[in-house]
Amino acid sequence: GLGSVLPAELRPVWADSSRRSPLFEWxxxxxxxxxxxxxxxxxxxxxxxxxxxxxxxxxxxVGMIDVIWTEGGKVFIRDYKIGQIDSAPEVLYRSQLLFYALAAGKHFRGSPLDLALVSLKETAEIPIDYSGIPWDGLEKDIAEAARQGAAGPFGPSLSACPSCPWRSECLPGLGQIVGEDG
Structure with a gap:
């Protein structure tokens, strides 16, 4: 079944029907x-x-878009989320959709875009505004982030801890959560 193909860390969650049932309801x-x-x-x-x-x-x-379609000359991109959208830093989800938008813009040659997150838990669509985005600047930012990611190693950036979605899983982040010096 599905439990056998899930990553090991998700298998206990899937095996627990009290945690699986809400997902089916959503x-x-x-x-x-x-x-x-x-x-x-x-x-x-x-x-x-x-x-x-x-x-x-x-x-x-390189990436994978949850769902994409064209309608009336416009490209629609939707990204499904199962967690609380308002609990994640807005910049995280917005950046993800802008990454997809840049790829779609290159593929669809500048067609108008409609970007939104879809909260499965809340059955809600949250539009992402991309007006005023300098696409050349975004492309340069992505290239620079890729260069930095490939160059490593990197030290922790404690200033990013408060908005980092993984802060509870790393030692410097844990220090920030409990108020210790990282």
Whole structure:
């Protein structure tokens, strides 16, 4: 079953029916929602769409978009979330969708975009505004982040701890949570 293909750290969660049942309820509610119906009715909706886009700098962008479709000349990108959207730093999800938007913009040659997060827990669609984004600047930022990521090693940046989604899993982050020096 599904439990055998999940990453090892998620198997205990999946085995616990008290934690699995809410997920089924969220998915069932979403499946009956107008948004789900809209996606089902989109003739060209594609799910779990992998992409590999080479930027002008030579940087290779690789990712997977949860769902994408075109309608009326516009490209729609949706990213599903099962956690509390308001508990994660806005910049994290916004950056993720802008990454997808840059890839889609390159592929669809500048077609207008419609970006949103989809909270499965709340059956809600949260639009992401990308107006005023300097695409050349975003492309340079992504290339620089890739360069830095490949260059390593890196020391901890304690200033990022308060908004880091992994702060509870690293020693410097734990120190910030309990108020100790990292």
């Amino acid at each position: 998915l069932e509610r979403f499946a009956l929602s107008p948004l789900s119906e809209r996606i089902r009715e989109a003739r060209n909706a594609q799910r779990e769409v992998p992409f590999r886009i080479r930027l002008d700098s030579g940087t290779l962008m």
